[in-house]
Amino acid sequence: MKTREGGRIVTDEGAVIARVRAGECEAYADLVRAHTRIAHRTAVLLGAGADAEDVVQTAFLKAYQSLGRFREGAAFRPWLLRIVANETKNTVRSVRRLRAAAGREAALVEAEPLIPESADPANAAVADERRCQLLAALEELSEEHRQVVTYRYLLDLDETETAEALGWPRGTVKSRLNRALRRLERILGPDAVPPTADAAGREEAGAGMRGR
The missing domain is CATH 1.10.1740.10 (RNA polymerase sigma factor, region 2, helix turn helix motif)
Known part of the structure; x- marks a missing residue:
C-alpha cells in the first residue's frame, strides 16, 4: 500500500x-x-x-x-x-465552545488553501462563496450527518474508510449519507446537491462538493 x-x-x-x-x-x-x-x-x-x-x-x-x-x-x-x-x-x-461556521471557514482556509493563487479572481470569489455556503449548511446538520459528509467528501475517504473511521457499519454510512445529502439539498437548493436516490447520485453530489 x-x-x-x-x-x-x-x-x-x-x-x-x-x-x-x-x-x-x-x-x-x-x-x-x-x-x-x-x-x-x-x-x-x-x-x-x-x-x-x-x-x-x-x-x-x-x-x-x-x-x-x-x-x-x-x-x-x-x-x-x-x-x-x-x-x-x-x-x-x-x-466548552463550538466554533461558528465563519470561524471554521477561516481556519480551513488557513490550514489548506483550496483555491490556487493563479485562479481567476471572479471564479475564486464564486468558489469561496460556495464553500462558505456549504460549511454554513453543514452546521445545520446533526453531528452524525455532518461527520459522514465531512469524511466521505471533504476528506475524500472512500466508503470503507469512512465506515472504519466512524466505527459504523457500511450500511449505516450509506443510509446516513443519503439522508445528509437530502438535507443539504433542502438547505442549498436542488441545483447545489444532485439527487441521492442511487450511488451515482451520491458520487455526483460528492464531486460537486469537492469542487466547491
Whole structure:
C-alpha cells in the first residue's frame, strides 16, 4: 500500500507498523509525515480550530501508544482519523465552545488553501462563496450527518474508510449519507446537491462538493 499526504511516500504501512512494534520507534516518523496533513484537516473540519495542532499531536501519540492493539492488515488512515475525531470531541468539550461556521471557514482556509493563487479572481470569489455556503449548511446538520459528509467528501475517504473511521457499519454510512445529502439539498437548493436516490447520485453530489 502506498500513501502520501503531503509528505514522503510510505510504500508498505504494514511493514512500517511492524518495525515500530518490533522496537524501531523512529520508523513511526514515516507514518506521522504521511498522515499529518489529513489529520490536521480532519481536526479543523470537526471543529478543533486553533487547537487543531495540539489535537493532532495528541492523536499521533495515542495512536503510537495503541499500535499494539492495531489490527494487522487494517488501513492505518481511517484508524488514525477515528482517534483524531475522538480527541477533537474531547478538546471541544473541555473548553466548552463550538466554533461558528465563519470561524471554521477561516481556519480551513488557513490550514489548506483550496483555491490556487493563479485562479481567476471572479471564479475564486464564486468558489469561496460556495464553500462558505456549504460549511454554513453543514452546521445545520446533526453531528452524525455532518461527520459522514465531512469524511466521505471533504476528506475524500472512500466508503470503507469512512465506515472504519466512524466505527459504523457500511450500511449505516450509506443510509446516513443519503439522508445528509437530502438535507443539504433542502438547505442549498436542488441545483447545489444532485439527487441521492442511487450511488451515482451520491458520487455526483460528492464531486460537486469537492469542487466547491
